[in-house]
Amino acid sequence: MRWTSRDLRSLGIGLAYLAPSLVLFAAFVFVPLAQTIYLSFFNTRSTGAISTFAGLDHYLELLTSPAFRTGLLATAIFALYTVPIGIALGLVLAVLLNQRLRAINVFRTMMSSTIAISAAVGALIWLLLFNPSLGLLNYVLSRVGIHGPEWLIQPTTAIIAVSITTIWLTLGTNIIVLLSGLQGVPEEIYEAARLDGARGLRMFTRITIPMVSPSLFFLFVVDTVAVLQAFTQIHVMTRGGPVDATRVLVYSIYQDAFQNFQFGFASSQAVILLVLVMGLTLIQFRFVERLVHYQ
Amino acid sequence: MRLSRVANYALLVVGSIIVAFPLLLALSYSLMSESEIATFPPPILPAAPNLDNYGTVFATIPIVRYLLNSFVVSSAVVVGQLLTASLAAYAFSFLVFRGRQLLFFLFLSTLMIPWEATIIPNYITIRTIGWLDTYQGLAVPFMATAFGTFLLRQAFMQIPRELWDAARIDGATTFRFLISTVIPLSRPALGTVAIYGFLSTYNQYFWPLLITNQTLMRTTQVGIAQLRFEETLRWGLVMAGVIMVAVPTLALLVLGQRQLIRGLTAGAVKG
Structure with a gap:
């Protein structure tokens, strides 16, 4: 499937209408979701900043806790x-x-x-x-x-x-x-x-x-x-x-x-x-x- | 036959009273003095109904400010959701472009992600950009809605295509058609999204609890729940607060019942 300039134009218009929602979803749903998964592999300081890599330690702790x-x-x-x-x-x-x-x-x-x-x-x-x-x-x-x-x-x-x-x-x-x-x-x-x-x-x-x-x-x-x-x-x-x-x-x-x-x-x-x-x-x-x- | 009708009414009355009882009791206790509440056996109706507890609420906590905060935040969320969801629903119903299906599934996928699963990074973000104790911190994260977009898309798709074709022939722009035709024809669905958005924001607890520390930035729900953690629990005071906080949502229920029911059943009815 080749993209014609009309395809690109209509996609651009579509995205413009979706942009407000997409920006908000990215900022408050998708990126935080990835960050949650990422954070679960790390140890953090009390400020929330990452300190050391923990690997699967947290999950192993859950298993035994x-x-x-x-x-x-x-x-x-x-x-x-x-x-x-x-x-x-x-x-x-x-x-x-x-x-x-x-x-x-x-x-x-x-x-x-x-x-x-x-x-x-x-x-x-x-x-x-x-x-x-x-x-x-x-x-x-x-x-x-x-x-x-x-x-x-x-x-x-x-x-x-x-x-x-x-x-x-x-x-x-x-x-x-x-x-x-x-x-x-x-x-x-x-x-x-x-x-x-x-x-x-x-x-x-x-x-x-x-x-x-x-x-x-x-x-x-x-x-x-x-x-x-x-x-x-x-x-x-x-x-x-x-x-x-x-x-x-x-x-x-x-x-x-x-x-x-x-x-x-x-x-x-x-x-x-x-x-x-x-x-x-x-x-x-x-x-x-x-x-x-x-x- | 007559007897069964009487029995039905009896069941309905008993059922309604049981379901509504906690709320009616809260109203009754809000009109009692603290000493009357402490009598045994527990009273049901006040001996001398008075509004003293309501006065004490005004004197004890900044309830007017709490209500104001909740109204500002909930209204902002409603306006934001109506804007973002109508634009998105319009793209998903009237515009044709590649990847539309995929993007629609991306929207729907947000329905599977519980807010609590993303609350830690969201809290850190809000703190980092200095939005703790602000209206924007309370409102902006909730201004996009997949549910509302879905509901509006269903409504937009009911609009006859002939109107769209006619508008194009008349030379109306895409955006103009949305404003002058689609939005006015979709008022009931927009009402559903608005009521739903207001109610769910007004009733929030976890997020405002996390991101507000200053008393004056608290919302109603967090504000009245604080009364429970005071050293001496004054039940008449708590119940008066409960009634004051519940009245706006109960009024909304009575006024917007039809819209609310449409919203709740949108997901349950097949398709």
């Missing part, structure tokens, strides 16, 4: 507690909201309201709810005979508290995505299933769930990526504690880089984060591609 293993485990537990329950809850509420009833929009707005709530605001409110003496949660539990734990003091309950907060924060998004998925299911399919005698739970498992599976899969990826990136609620509620129980991957990057000033070591963890998120998103892209193909 118990703190890193605990952190990955905390991240996995966090995702396990948050993602499936958040999606299931979202689906139940979306089915409830997918009815032709008067004033349904009021309920839709109320239930999806958490999309507008920031993680900092949500975390502060739940901090009060989880408070052992002032919080309503333990009071309600005590009324049904359960002695509520000191949620944020014990490692096992701290991660549960952060997970509950996160489920609440993502609920609005989950409901909106699933509701629009449900609204895309043609009425005739339900009609046909009804004629075949499907009702209630059977209808739900055989028709509803398969029909919204693209939305479910989309949320599975998006919510997992969001959990991998979660920082705010942990910083506000637990600061990674108690005894590192909520020191998830991003929090560990934050502490190692900006409190311990080990930029090289923190960068190697950022590379791990990158690989995890890229892997998940690539799966998503391929899935969507296949779906479009089959239609």
Whole structure:
């Protein structure tokens, strides 16, 4: 393929329109990405300047470091507690909201309201709810005979508290995505299933769930990526504690880089984060591609 | 049949109250005195609602400045994103040039890169060029958006090609067609990008926490979270702050719900 002067001209015009975005992406995404990978092979001074070549040392340290293993485990537990329950809850509420009833929009707005709530605001409110003496949660539990734990003091309950907060924060998004998925299911399919005698739970498992599976899969990826990136609620509620129980991957990057000033070591963890998120998103892209193909 | 309708409404009411409960409780606590909050059993509604906590917020932290900072930064990001994304989306929908596909994939690839994975070099860059504690440091890194470009490209491609052909015959320049035809016809999509950009910038926490040290340069989210780390936690004060910070985003939700939903579902609906 030879380049004519017209080709060059049209490419020049195209690039001129893309230039503002390209410059910003280069400065704040692509170059920093390369720098992160580069930094992960070096030791750094507390200023961030490179001191000595470390080779694969940081990665080897990650392999053997118990703190890193605990952190990955905390991240996995966090995702396990948050993602499936958040999606299931979202689906139940979306089915409830997918009815032709008067004033349904009021309920839709109320239930999806958490999309507008920031993680900092949500975390502060739940901090009060989880408070052992002032919080309503333990009071309600005590009324049904359960002695509520000191949620944020014990490692096992701290991660549960952060997970509950996160489920609440993502609920609005989950409901909106699933509701629009449900609204895309043609009425005739339900009609046909009804004629075949499907009702209630059977209808739900055989028709509803398969029909919204693209939305479910989309949320599975998006919510997992969001959990991998979660920082705010942990910083506000637990600061990674108690005894590192909520020191998830991003929090560990934050502490190692900006409190311990080990930029090289923190960068190697950022590379791990990158690989995890890229892997998940690539799966998503391929899935969507296949779906479009089959239609 | 009647009974099931009543049951449905009952479920909807209970569900809505549970989901909205934390927010309603924050509002209620913001109207209570500190001593009332400390009573047992924990109260739900204030005995004597008053706005004292809001007054204390104004007196304790520079909340007006925080709100101003957040509005300046979020608006700057919105303007920047609308500019960069419309230009790019225009190139990806109306202009024909070699390498267009490749460049589009380059844009999409940024969606796979989590901001936290690049935060260390970005922090070092911002510090090196002296942008710590500045509006440009808070806003400029977020002024390009692959998601917004993608959304606008979809909208631009809905515009009939005949308009483009007609404009060319009339002798309109490429840029003129963008300004006089494409932009006015794509207002809903531009609205989605704007609301999305505003909300996500306004609600940011990690980046402003890192690059602002001066109290007066803090954004709302970082500013109110600081209240949690004071020696004596005053819950009424914190909740009043929470409400003040959440009101703008809740207003945006009510006003721009349709645009917001379009944005959220753009990725989920096939294709």
